[in-house]
Amino acid sequence: MATTTAASPETPIGYGRMKRKEDARFIRGQGKYLDDIVLPGMLHGAVLRSPYAHAKIVSIETSAALAHPKVLRVITAKDLETLGLAWMPTISYDSQAVLAGDKVRFQGQEVAFVIAEDRYSARDALELIEVEYEPLPAVVNARKALEADAPLIRDDKDGQTDNLASPLWEAGDAEEADQVFAEADIVVEREMIYPRCHPAPLETCGMIADMNPETGQLDLYNGNQAPNAHRTVYAQVAGLPEHMIRIMTNDIGGGFGNKVPVYPGYVCAIVGSIVTGKPVKWVEDRSENLMSTGFARDYVMHGRICAKHGRITGVRVDVIADHGAFDSTAQPSKFPAGFFHIFTGSYDLEAAHCSVKAVYTNKAPGGVAYRCSFRVTEAIYLVERLVGELALKMEVDGAELRMNSFIRPEQFPYENKTGWTYDSGDYEKTMREAMRIAGYDELRREQAEKRERGELMGIGVAFFTEVVGAGPRRHMDILGLGMADGADLRVHDDGRAVLSISAQTQGQAHETTFAQIVAEELGISPDKIEVRHGDTDRTPFGLGTYGSRSTPVSGASAAVAARRARDKARLIAAGMLETSPEDLAWEKGRWYVKGDPEKAATIDEIAAAAYGEAPLPEGLEGGLEGQSVYDPPNLTYPCGAYICVVDVDPGTAEVEVRRFIAVDDCGVRINPMIVDGQIMGGLAEGVGIALMEVITFDEQGNCLNGSMMDYLIPTALECPDWELGATVTPCPHHPIGAKGVGESATNGSPPAIVNAVCDALYRSHGVAHIDMPLNPARVWAAMQGRAEPPQ
Amino acid sequence: MEVTININGEPVTREIEPALLLVHFIRDTPGLTGTHWGCDTSNCGACVVQMDGLPVKSCTVLAAMAEGHEIRTIEALSIDGVLDPVQQGFHEEHGLQCGFCTPGMIMTARALLDANPDPTEDEIRTAISGAICRCTGYSNIVRAVRWAAEHEAAQPRRS
Numbered sequence: 001m002a003t004t005t006a007a008s009p010e011t012p013i014g015y016g017r018m019k020r021k022e023d024a025r026f027i028r029g030q031g032k033y034l035d036d037i038v039l040p041g042m043l044h045g046a047v048l049r050s051p052y053a054h055a056k057i058v059s060i061e062t063s064a065a066l067a068h069p070k071v072l073r074v075i076t077a078k079d080l081e082t083l084g085l086a087w088m089p090t091i092s093y094d095s096q097a098v099l100a101g102d103k104v105r106f107q108g109q110e111v112a113f114v115i116a117e118d119r120y121s122a123r124d125a126l127e128l129i130e131v132e133y134e135p136l137p138a139v140v141n142a143r144k145a146l147e148a149d150a151p152l153i154r155d156d157k158d159g160q161t162d163n164l165a166s167p168l169w170e171a172g173d174a175e176e177a178d179q180v181f182a183e184a185d186i187v188v189e190r191e192m193i194y195p196r197c198h199p200a201p202l203e204t205c206g207m208i209a210d211m212n213p214e215t216g217q218l219d220l221y222n223g224n225q226a227p228n229a230h231r232t233v234y235a236q237v238a239g240l241p242e243h244m245i246r247i248m249t250n251d252i253g254g255g256f257g258n259k260v261p262v263y264p265g266y267v268c269a270i271v272g273s274i275v276t277g278k279p280v281k282w283v284e285d286r287s288e289n290l291m292s293t294g295f296a297r298d299y300v301m302h303g304r305i306c307a308k309h310g311r312i313t314g315v316r317v318d319v320i321a322d323h324g325a326f327d328s329t330a331q332p333s334k335f336p337a338g339f340f341h342i343f344t345g346s347y348d349l350e351a352a353h354c355s356v357k358a359v360y361t362n363k364a365p366g367g368v369a370y371r372c373s374f375r376v377t378e379a380i381y382l383v384e385r386l387v388g389e390l391a392l393k394m395e396v397d398g399a400e401l402r403m404n405s406f407i408r409p410e411q412f413p414y415e416n417k418t419g420w421t422y423d424s425g426d427y428e429k430t431m432r433e434a435m436r437i438a439g440y441d442e443l444r445r446e447q448a449e450k451r452e453r454g455e456l457m458g459i460g461v462a463f464f465t466e467v468v469g470a471g472p473r474r475h476m477d478i479l480g481l482g483m484a485d486g487a488d489l490r491v492h493d494d495g496r497a498v499l500s501i502s503a504q505t506q507g508q509a510h511e512t513t514f515a516q517i518v519a520e521e522l523g524i525s526p527d528k529i530e531v532r533h534g535d536t537d538r539t540p541f542g543l544g545t546y547g548s549r550s551t552p553v554s555g556a557s558a559a560v561a562a563r564r565a566r567d568k569a570r571l572i573a574a575g576m577l578e579t580s581p582e583d584l585a586w587e588k589g590r591w592y593v594k595g596d597p598e599k600a601a602t603i604d605e606i607a608a609a610a611y612g613e614a615p616l617p618e619g620l621e622g623g624l625e626g627q628s629v630y631d632p633p634n635l636t637y638p639c640g641a642y643i644c645v646v647d648v649d650p651g652t653a654e655v656e657v658r659r660f661i662a663v664d665d666c667g668v669r670i671n672p673m674i675v676d677g678q679i680m681g682g683l684a685e686g687v688g689i690a691l692m693e694v695i696t697f698d699e700q701g702n703c704l705n706g707s708m709m710d711y712l713i714p715t716a717l718e719c720p721d722w723e724l725g726a727t728v729t730p731c732p733h734h735p736i737g738a739k740g741v742g743e744s745a746t747n748g749s750p751p752a753i754v755n756a757v758c759d760a761l762y763r764s765h766g767v768a769h770i771d772m773p774l775n776p777a778r779v780w781a782a783m784q785g786r787a788e789p790p791q
Numbered sequence: 792m793e794v795t796i797n798i799n800g801e802p803v804t805r806e807i808e809p810a811l812l813l814v815h816f817i818r819d820t821p822g823l824t825g826t827h828w829g830c831d832t833s834n835c836g837a838c839v840v841q842m843d844g845l846p847v848k849s850c851t852v853l854a855a856m857a858e859g860h861e862i863r864t865i866e867a868l869s870i871d872g873v874l875d876p877v878q879q880g881f882h883e884e885h886g887l888q889c890g891f892c893t894p895g896m897i898m899t900a901r902a903l904l905d906a907n908p909d910p911t912e913d914e915i916r917t918a919i920s921g922a923i924c925r926c927t928g929y930s931n932i933v934r935a936v937r938w939a940a941e942h943e944a945a946q947p948r949r950s
């Protein structure tokens with residue numbers, strides 16, 4: 001076995017750098033991902049998809065496919081209608097066709113499901129299905145979808161006469177904003193798009209459904225980010241008793257938001273198992289993943305920012321959100337634009353206002369948060385890009401302008417202009433730490449020299465404040481489910497412990513981090529703590545892992561459960577030491593008598609006593625356990641200062657990210673190695689989004705980035721060696737002071753990179769903005785004065 | 792058609808369709824699921840194995856073409872339970888998160904070190920540039936390979 005080393009000697013057990021417990025299986029190729037699972041008698045499914053973005057379905061002819069010797073069934077919308085499953089609810093209370101019956105609404109939409117004896121035959125048989133389509137005009141541009149003569153996409157919905165997906169939604173105070181903007185010294189206005197991109201985890205999505213016709217038990221193997229919530233949704237949609245459904249995720253090859261929704265292929269696999277009485281596996285290929293599953297962003301934003309006396313005073317923005325053909329945006333129900341109204345950023349503004357319109361287009365549904373907490377990424381990009389451009393136009397340094405405008409440490413808890421209560425932060429300290437690591441003044445000198453020589457070097461600054469850890473029950477829910485997370489802890493009589501959690505790792509190392517939380521609270525070595533997750537029969541209810549909520553919510557739940565076990569241990573120890581609980585004091589791993597520290601009971605001894613034969617104090621039951629369902633009192637607000645150094649090739653317009661400095665403040669760090677790993681991964685994805693990742697469509701609605709040949713993902717060659725730093729401002733309301741970090745880097749890095757490129761090109765070429773992705777063609781066009789939106 | 796492929800020192804014989812990809816042969820027949828699949832277009836590198844000592848993308852080789860060749864997968868990398876230094880390096884330097892790219896990355900890195908025992912950071916980045924990791928941002932993978940190079944130099948274990 002790979003040795004799992006306990007944390008450094010000065011902190012014997014608990015927080016600190018500790019190598020990952022889960023590595024042992026992965027480095028040997030012994031991980032168990034969905035497609036590695038083979039059940040006896042298992043059949044294979046494949047999905048037939050629409051070649052058109054918008055078309056009436058005239059007829060579907062399946063007889064040739066059914067004649068294939070290895071094909072058992074072909075399922076279409078007609079079959080699903082008889083089961084009441086032709087449509088399913090989305091995560092945003094919209095409806096989505098499981099298989100298209102009336103018409104197809106995006107290219108790649110699910111039309112039929114073939115079940116065959118093996119994977120190759122299922123795919124071969126797709127070619128034998130004949131679908132007659134009557135093509136309709138398609139609309140893929142969000143603004144055009146709002147025009148009066150745009151084709152109506154959702155004619156399935158009663159009373160729907162246009163392509164608006166939800167009513168106009170506003171936050172902040174428009175009148176106050178009018179006034180602050182009128183009084184400003186300078187106003188900068190910018191139309192920008194955060195283009196459609198895709199989380200594209202390395203493992204695609206899939207499902208094995210295994211319905212036992214005798215017992216009615218439905219076993220689902222499915223790598224998703226919220227197994228307990230998925231189970232409730234399946235129970236509601238299919239009318240099955242929830243306790244008869246078991247979801248097992250096993251190992252997940254990355255999620256990044258892509259594995260939050262329920263996809264039509266999952267429902268088809270379930271129906272397939274019901275109608276065949278056999279387990280059915282469906283695993284999508286990469287094109288299916290990119291073309292049909294949850295995309296991210298696609299926000300068209302018209303932003304304005306203003307300043308007075310050298311400080312930022314107001315920000316406002318009007319957004320058109322492009323949801324694709326079905327609104328399956330991932331967000332708490334009450335917030336149709338997620339947490340976008342955190343666009344006020346890290347600044348003590350005098351006014352702010354936003355309005356958000358959402359539209360349907362003939363594109364794949366989604367609006368998932370690609371390493372993002374519910375539209376926070378769009379909000380941070382907007383405000384940091386506006387601040388970047390404002391600094392260029394004011395001819396002041398971007399870091400200075402930000403520091404002049406920050407919310408100051410003594411203002412926390414700080415209520416912003418759209419109603420969020422920021423918990424804590426020391427933004428200037430974090431900013432200065434990034435500048436120190438970067439050698440900021442030296443970089444500016446180097447840039448000045450290079451400018452003289454005609455070289456295009458840019459330094460980009462971004463400072464973000466995120467809002468994560470959703471969320472307090474009194475404020476939010478998803479599909480009517482409160483956003484709490486459970487933790488069940490049992491300390492066994494041998495002093496080992498098992499913690500069961502509802503958070504769902506997709507690589508975040510919960511088996512290590514959560515063991516460290518319990519270790520810190522109870523003084524049991526993390527090696528002796530097993531963390532269970534990813535099996536609804538063996539874990540408590542909770543809403544899972546996305547929106548950087550594992551540590552803020554589930555981690556808090558684990559700490560509270562451990563503290564409850566510790567409280568009980570105190571009562572047991574009092575009996576063992578023949579004293580009263582009040583006379584005992586705790587130090588990691590033991591309760592001792594105040595004033596007589598030699599007289600103590602260790603957690604091992606207490607655990608043995610908890611299950612032993614000796615009598616326990618009056619009224620105390622045996623066992624050593626702790627349980628919690630944690631409802632967070634507030635969200636958490638991690639922040640960070642990012643500085644990016646780019647060189648733009650004047651001949652080819654290629655952008656090279658030469659250096660990237662990231663200083664994150666995510667509160668208390670449980671395992672700094674794992675925290676840094678999360679940040680580095682997010683930075684690489686940020687480089688991807690800023691420079692190359694984009695999903696675009698032609699006028700007919702054909703997806704132009706449906707494979708990894710066209711959807712470019714950064715390799716080791718496009719990523720620099722990241723330079724990381726940290727400040728630690730504990731979260732005041734979280735039991736261990738942690739804030740969450742998984743998504744910080746994807747928030748801060750795209751604006752830092754775009755700011756750097758504009759910093760390189762503004763003086764020489766007058767370029768104050770380029771929409772992402774900043775690939776050579778787009779940067780070149782901008783340098784020639786022909787910058788265009790990507791869509 | 793029937794093919795015999797030597798996988799990790801064992802001949803594996805099976806009747807196959809001519810279109811069967813090597814990655815599926817490896818995963819289905821001996822059930823060696825450490826070799827992963829991640830794309831349709833030979834871009835991701837999750838499927839890398841060694842064929843006659845050289846790294847290949849097993850999704851880009853037909854099983855029929857591997858007839859008579861020697862395939863080595865992640866499952867054969869540790870010897871008598873002792874980890875290969877590359878495997879150990881990934882653990883030491885936190886070179887993996889979800890683990891999905893890891894077998895392909897490790898097999899690629901193993902082939903690099905066999906050919907170049909003391910690679911620079913740039914050489915490592917170039918060698919793994921045919922493989923995508925969505926989780927780690929690559930810096931720690933580079934460190935993991937350097938760790939292996941340094942520990943192998945100190946303690947050569949391969950003949």
Ligand code: FES
Nearest residue numbers: 829830835836850
């Ligand atoms: S599976 Fe992607 S390169 Fe082989």
Ligand code: FES
Nearest residue numbers: 888892924925926
């Ligand atoms: S560790 Fe997840 S893709 Fe590399």
